[in-house]
Amino acid sequence: MTELLFILSHPPGASVYAQEAFDAALAGSAFSNIAILFVGAGCLQLIQPKLAVEAHERKDFQRGFKALADYDVHDVYGCEDSFKQFGLHNQALVIQPTLLTRVDISARLKGAQRVLCF
């Protein structure tokens, strides 16, 4: 059972919010059984960034997505509507989340003990 469901809706890039929200989800995974749901512009975090390593302008925090299984996080979801809206179906993604319809999302929310929105 999902104890904490993290909804991530911030796009990467301009702010550090997406990175910090992911940190919160990782912290959650240390204490409980979590699930992550990428929605809206938050789905854009899944696109593989092209960052010059020496620039260090922003951290490639999305590398952490690949380590989610090591943190025992297996329920990683993306909103299917948002994927369509942002044209993500043909993009190179860091990880491929399980895509959920609106009805699926409602069911996951109902099944979660608590929901944290970022």
Next chain:
Amino acid sequence: MNFALNIQGSPYTSNSLWSALHFAQACLNEGHCIHRVFFYHDAVLVANALQAPPQDEMNLTTAWQTLGQNFELDLCLCVASCLRRGILNDSEAQRFEKTASNLAPGFNISGLGQLIEASLVSDRVISFGA
């Protein structure tokens, strides 16, 4: 009921700290408990003791301090958010060899575990987004 508040918006470019303040007041007036108020992202900037807003403007920091004191609330800031944005208590200032600390009284700095714990033990978690 037991509430956890998760506040994320910046003091001057978002309404979230105000919305959360009024929500918290209403919540306590209704007889509910607030297990913890967790300040994340830019919301930690509310605890900067070096702010000096004009006297004819409402002081958000003072408002939170007063509410916190009156109801003995745990006003907890995320340490990682604080360090990035330069909100330091004495021990962090010393650890990073900074010339001053600036954490306003009434707030405390701790880790993300406090948000997770509060979310798990409270009946409701309310996020106040940026």
Next chain:
Amino acid sequence: MMLHTFNSSDAYRLHGHRPSATDLILLIEDAVFITTQQDLTQDHRIRVLREDLAQRGLPEPRAITCITYTDWVRLTVESQHCLTWTR
């Protein structure tokens, strides 16, 4: 029942389709400006935060339920989850 809070027009445009028929929608902060642009009277799930309308000098729209912070707290008690949509 879940309570979906929106705090901007953008958030409502992007995520306004998410609440189910039995959920409730609460417009706060800059999302209250939607009341000046869109006829919301057909959607009986919508609530608008009275204080945020007043703060922006907006009238309380007819046929839409405007609520106080205390009402908001009561809605959170009745809701299984409170979801916040900001962008």
